[in-house]
Amino acid sequence: MSNHPTGSITNPFALPDAEGYTWLKGNLHSHTTNSDGKAAPQDRLDGYVNQGYDYLCLSDHHNITFINTVKAPDDFVLIQGAELHPDNPFGGQKHHFVCLNLSKDMDAQHMPPQHVIDEVNRQGGAVFLAHPHWSSVNIHRDTAPLTGFAGIEVFNTTCRVAGRGESSVQWDDWMELENRLYPALADDDSHAIEADRRDTYQGWTWVRVKERSADAIVEALVAGASYASTGPEIRDIQLRRTDEEGAERTQVEATVSCSSAQRIAAVCDSHGTEYHQHSELFETATFALRPNARWVRFEIVGATGLKAWSNPFDLTCLERA
Ligand SMILES: [Zn+2]
Ligand SMILES: [Zn+2]
Helix, strand or coil, X not given: CCCCCEXXXXXXXXXXXXXXXXXXXXXXXXXXXXXXXXXXXXXXHHHHHHCCCXXXXXXXXCCCCCHHHCCCCCCCEEECEEEECCCCXXXXXXXXEEEECCCCCCCHHXXXXXXXXXXXXXXXXXXXXXXXXXXXXXXXXXXXXXXXXXXXXXXXXXXXXXXXXXXXXXXXXXXXXXXXXXXEEEECCECCCHHHCCCCCXXXXXXXXXXXXXXXXXXXXXXXXXXXXXXXXXXXXXXXXXXXXXXXXXXXXXXXXXXXXXXXXXXXXXXXXXXXXXXEEEEEEEEECCCCCCEEEEEEEECCCCEEEECCEECXXXXXX
């Protein structure tokens, strides 16, 4: 089939325990008293450690909060980064980029956005588009003129407080416009202290890695070997070609396993969605996806309404079983 999407995603559920892969839980977007956060860097870090997270980025505005200024337990991974805000020459609000694995500061506020992305990538880092719904990003106007992004924040806790926490529309819009698959993060963007219970420990990203290191985690996030959640756990996703040899249309069957769900939706390119919704909670669902769909991602709505988002999977390169 022609028209393959660009941007390849690694299915994390196909990476076996036997090869040493493990799931790590983390938050990649948080602020401290080094910018407009209310928690000191060490307190922010200690909070996530105490909540059982495996990794964290102290992504203060404009400048890196260097990870050698705080002390983490040996098996906890700190990812050094910042939220950078170049001007937006295309007409929208200034940009919000979550930049991971940065080694050096840059004067992003006085650099064109493409130069900021290029410099982050030159440093071996990765740029994720932060909370586009909250910041009224118009993908066509503000984002599509730029290249070199790693992915997008599909969920942001502090933006949910302000009524615009989920950016799945912007995510789909971007992928549709570019025919490119982008992996997604769920982040807290924590500003408050944890006692406020406002924007801490409510959005996280599970990443599938062999190694507890910042490089391994960022590499896996960029490859899409991850999923985003505010509650539900995704346990497995399997995709199978079911069309006959020589068939006019490709047909894919998908099976999703997860913690208790009230709804699971299979969101494909172009239009529409298949979904399962039952009066009883359920933990697995099988979908016959729309014929010739190019990609699919899954959304799980758990027992209490909290959601999880898989990354999109390319359906155009699946081999027949
Ligand atoms: Zn922001
Ligand atoms: Zn932020």
